[in-house]
Amino acid sequence: MKRTKYTVANWKMNGLTGSINIVKSISRHIKRSKHIKSRIVICPPFTLLSYFAQNDNTISFGGQNCHFLENGAFTGSISAPMLKSVGCKFVIIGHSERRQYQKETSKEINLKIKAAISANLKVIYCIGEKLNQIKNRNVILKRQINSLPINFNNKNIIIAYEPVWAIGTGKTPTADEINNIHLKIRKLLAIKIGASKSNGISILYGGSVNANNAYEILNLPEVDGALVGGASLKAKEFSKIIDSYK
Numbered sequence: 001m002k003r004t005k006y007t008v009a010n011w012k013m014n015g016l017t018g019s020i021n022i023v024k025s026i027s028r029h030i031k032r033s034k035h036i037k038s039r040i041v042i043c044p045p046f047t048l049l050s051y052f053a054q055n056d057n058t059i060s061f062g063g064q065n066c067h068f069l070e071n072g073a074f075t076g077s078i079s080a081p082m083l084k085s086v087g088c089k090f091v092i093i094g095h096s097e098r099r100q101y102q103k104e105t106s107k108e109i110n111l112k113i114k115a116a117i118s119a120n121l122k123v124i125y126c127i128g129e130k131l132n133q134i135k136n137r138n139v140i141l142k143r144q145i146n147s148l149p150i151n152f153n154n155k156n157i158i159i160a161y162e163p164v165w166a167i168g169t170g171k172t173p174t175a176d177e178i179n180n181i182h183l184k185i186r187k188l189l190a191i192k193i194g195a196s197k198s199n200g201i202s203i204l205y206g207g208s209v210n211a212n213n214a215y216e217i218l219n220l221p222e223v224d225g226a227l228v229g230g231a232s233l234k235a236k237e238f239s240k241i242i243d244s245y246k
């Protein structure tokens with residue numbers, strides 16, 4: 001089955017300076033290129049979102065997180081309808097940095113996914129094992145897939161497989177490992193929502209993707225794109241990643 005490919009930039013808490021130029025440069029690259037094989041999504045910090053989403057229609061934009069309620073006394077939080085109201089189409093949920101530093105639980109993640117879907121956002125749901133969980137990877141992935149809502153619509157969910165030990169470290173699993181793990185994830189999705197629906201879900205790889213390894217990773221049969229952190233803050237490097245699909 002032909003699935004949509006996505007190249008997603010996760011800027012994390014970066015972009016204080018030069019961010020407009022990065023977006024403009026990537027946008028120019030997309031307009032010039034005759035070889036764009038993926039949908040390009042940038043997830044900058046909240047402060048930049050509304051400006052970008054309202055001034056560039058070449059790229060899609062997304063939040064890096066949302067609250068699970070629509071509004072209320074939650075100082076510092078942003079809700080899914082708020083993201084939608086400034087032009088976001090996507091939201092990252094369950095990133096390992098939020099699981100680690102904000103102590104996000106599976107229950108909370110499940111509620112956030114439901115809130116994002118209700119707000120008509122596509123969810124980029126991050127899953128993946130820590131270094132000390134590699135031997136238990138299957139159990140971890142199964143648990144994380146089970147945090148998805150029951151009977152979710154496959155059009156609303158994109159999975160990003162991000163081994164935590166590969167994020168920002170320059171290390172990646174081998175190409176064969178990535179391909180096999182993605183196959184395993186698709187089987188887990190099939191158990192949850194049925195084989196035919198699960199076949200429509202894009203599964204991205206994330207963790208130290210850069211201009212040098214993108215070609216090998218992005219052209220694996222089970223890989224439907226990438227979630228890119230560090231390398232997405234450099235317009236030229238991110239443009240090379242965008243160009244790496246066959």
Ligand code: PEP
Binds near residue numbers: 010
């Ligand atoms: C990420 O944080 O989602 C990520 C993949 O980071 P990096 O590309 O820097 O490893």
